[in-house]
Amino acid sequence: MDIAVLGATGDVGRQVCTQLIERRVLPPTSRLQLVGRRGGASGRATYGLRADLIDAYDEHAPLIDVALDPADVVADVVVVAAGMTTPAAPGGSIDRSQLAAANHGVVAEYARALAEHGSGHEVVVVVSNPVELGVAVLARELGRHRVIGMGAWLDTLRFRREVAVSLGLRRHRIGGFVAGQHGTDLVPLWSTVRVSGLDAGERRAAVDGLRTGRSLGTFDAEVAAAQRELLDLDVASAYARVDALPADLRAVIRPWLTHTSGAKTATGTAGATVDLLETVLDGREIVVAGQVQLAGEVVVGGRRLTGVLGAPVVLGPDGWTRVLLDDLAADEAERLLACADRIHASLAPWEARA
Numbered sequence: 360m361d362i363a364v365l366g367a368t369g370d371v372g373r374q375v376c377t378q379l380i381e382r383r384v385l386p387p388t389s390r391l392q393l394v395g396r397r398g399g400a401s402g403r404a405t406y407g408l409r410a411d412l413i414d415a416y417d418e419h420a421p422l423i424d425v426a427l428d429p430a431d432v433v434a435d436v437v438v439v440a441a442g443m444t445t446p447a448a449p450g451g452s453i454d455r456s457q458l459a460a461a462n463h464g465v466v467a468e469y470a471r472a473l474a475e476h477g478s479g480h481e482v483v484v485v486v487s488n489p490v491e492l493g494v495a496v497l498a499r500e501l502g503r504h505r506v507i508g509m510g511a512w513l514d515t516l517r518f519r520r521e522v523a524v525s526l527g528l529r530r531h532r533i534g535g536f537v538a539g540q541h542g543t544d545l546v547p548l549w550s551t552v553r554v555s556g557l558d559a560g561e562r563r564a565a566v567d568g569l570r571t572g573r574s575l576g577t578f579d580a581e582v583a584a585a586q587r588e589l590l591d592l593d594v595a596s597a598y599a600r601v602d603a604l605p606a607d608l609r610a611v612i613r614p615w616l617t618h619t620s621g622a623k624t625a626t627g628t629a630g631a632t633v634d635l636l637e638t639v640l641d642g643r644e645i646v647v648a649g650q651v652q653l654a655g656e657v658v659v660g661g662r663r664l665t666g667v668l669g670a671p672v673v674l675g676p677d678g679w680t681r682v683l684l685d686d687l688a689a690d691e692a693e694r695l696l697a698c699a700d701r702i703h704a705s706l707a708p709w710e711a712r713a
């Protein structure tokens with residue numbers, strides 16, 4: 360299996376390439392295609408990145424080549440990590456509609472090229488933000504089951520880690536998923552949390568202890584209040600303050616602080632992306648979470664969901680198959696429906712465009 364990384368020289372793209380090789384997800388007989396933009400700074404740097412990766416990993420590196428034209432992208436799995444991101448500085452933010460305006464053209468160009476020149480079987484993992492827009496654009500061109508956004512898996516890993524920290528455990532002992540929109544509009548599905556070694560009663564007690572009576576009805580207000588408070592603190596005090604927040608809020612606020620600290624979240628983002636790539640390449644079907652284009656196959660709160668939404672899905676070598684959103688708690692269903700509406704509204708201006 361071969362992998363192409365669009366935006367390979369960016370912070371996330373470079374980490375994806377490095378981790379793919381470090382974690383030996385790609386054997387030496389596979390091909391890693393580094394995709395940059397002809398004429399842009401990434402055009403020259405893509406050749407340099409190829410040389411640097413071979414320098415570092417010659418013993419077990421896959422075959423590495425460079426493509427600078429969307430028509431030349433050839434791979435079984437394509438990672439979309441090209442495009443602009445929000446400024447990585449305190450208070451530095453552009454809203455998602457500005458990010459959409461900047462990145463729609465980039466994603467649409469590759470979507471058209473893959474539809475025209477691709478094999479018809481590529482699986483595409485979308486990293487570029489807004490993830491939901493990337494999924495919508497690519498799913499329309501390639502078919503919805505071949506396209507998955509990795510934001511919900513990253514949010515899921517963050518949520519599991521924060522739950523694990525609160526329980527004094529390591530992340531691998533925690534199950535459970537995050538749904539919704541990537542970023543501050545996520546939906547932590549507390550009802551899906553599992554803790555290895557605990558039976559149902561013990562788990563309920565543990566989860567109730569972590570939630571301390573809070574419901575998701577106040578989540579947005581809590582996120583906004585935490586962000587306001589942290590902006591007034593120096594970064595060390597801000598991280599200390601984050602540690603005192605409830606686990607689900609920490610899953611949102613800690614990465615936000617990390618991005619605005621200037622460090623960005625490239626390593627964690629790439630780690631979650633490579634998890635999904637490993638799953639696709641593995642050949643087995645595994646439940647992950649991802650942003651996918653729904654077509655009415657799931658009913659939440661009596662409503663058939665359509666449009667892009669982050670959800671637990673079964674992912675395999677040909678893309679995602681089933682969505683698993685059964686038996687949500689009332690506050691989860693309510694927040695998920697509101698979130699679906701917000702995504703729908705944010706994507707509406709782009710629906711008519713190619």
Ligand SMILES: NC(=O)c1ccc[n+]([C@@H]2O[C@H](COP(=O)([O-])OP(=O)(O)OC[C@H]3O[C@@H](n4cnc5c(N)ncnc54)[C@H](O)[C@@H]3O)[C@@H](O)[C@H]2O)c1
Nearest residue numbers: 366368369370371395396401441442443444486487488628
């Ligand atoms: N989904 C997530 O969880 C998540 C997390 C972090 C970042 N992101 C998103 O991933 C994207 C990349 O983030 P980053 O921090 O690596 O940004 P970055 O600015 O470091 O890198 C972006 C790269 O894309 C390249 N690029 C731009 N247009 C291109 C084109 N047409 N063809 C090929 N390459 C092109 C740039 O040259 C640059 O190398 C952003 O949209 C960001 O918001 C998503």
